[in-house]
Amino acid sequence: MKIAFSGLGVMGAPMAGHLIAAGHAVTGHNRSAAKSEAWAKKTGGTAAGSVAEAAQGVDLLILCVGNDDDVREVVGAALPELAPGAAIVDHTTTSARVAREMAVLAGERGVAFLDAPVSGGQAGAEAGKLSIMIGGDAEALARVEPVLTVYAKAIRHMGPAGSGQLTKMANQIAIAGVVQGLAEAVHFAQGAGLDTDAVYEAISQGAAQSWQMDNRWKTAAAGQFDFGFAVDWMRKDLGLVLDEARANGSHLAVTALVDQFYSEVQAMGGARWDTSSLAARLQARERR
Secondary structure (H helix, E strand, O other), rough: EEEEEEEEOOOOHHHHHHHEEEOOOOOOEEHHHHHHHHHOOOOOOOOHHHHHHHHOOEEEEOOOOOOOOHHHHHHHHHOOOOOOOOOEEOOOOOOHHHHHHHHHHHHHOOOOOEOOOOOOOOHHHHHOOOOEEEEEHHHHHHHHHHHHHOOOEEEEEOOOHHHHHHHHHHHHHHHHOOOOOOOOHHHHHHOOOOOOOHHHHHHOOOOOOHHHHHHHHHHHOOOOOOOOOHHHHHHHHHHHHHHHHHOOOOHHHHHHHHHHHHHHHHHHHOOOOOOHHHHHHHHHHOOO
């Protein structure tokens, strides 16, 4: 299968690299040409100067870009160049609306579009152990799934176009609440004068255990927030969640509150800190 990959950032670059390591021929494109060239030099892939160039005659176009508008731009440029019967797999976290939009647009040209957001963060991308939730045609997924397994530990078909994005929204809702709970637990333990390492050892073996606790407790307690998924990106995702909730009548009080807390982290200069930086907000309040 001839593959193009658009979006070679902290997630896309390692994902595309895994494809090359698995023996696939991949042409990569990034808005920043320097990133494309650096990726090609590191992996042995081919760098393209434009999306249209990368997409010429390919059977599978994979996207991992920034937002709804980026997806519209890339798909619009690539569609005329793709091979007949090609598929587009979009790993960007977007609105469900744009996923449905792109599925219709691609379908008019005989191309399948799968919305396929991922969970697992930069660490999951680098390890090739992402979870992928997919909306779109099941037959198209069956054709491309062997490729996606190269960097995935779990792939789940969720339903028609947009279903993958809606599932990712549920994922972000769950994470938002867990990370705030983690931040408050660390804050409380420190305020109580406890040894936070000992607290972690005690509570991480029971019902409080989570991925966030195992990976972010100790760094949050130390005031270190230079890991993984940035606050700016989480706020983008939570904005999509809250827009969808308003449309479908869901009541997401905790999610809305955590989104507000992240806006305070941004105001503290933490836009590029990772999501566990909710703890920094509590630490700052303690010092007032």
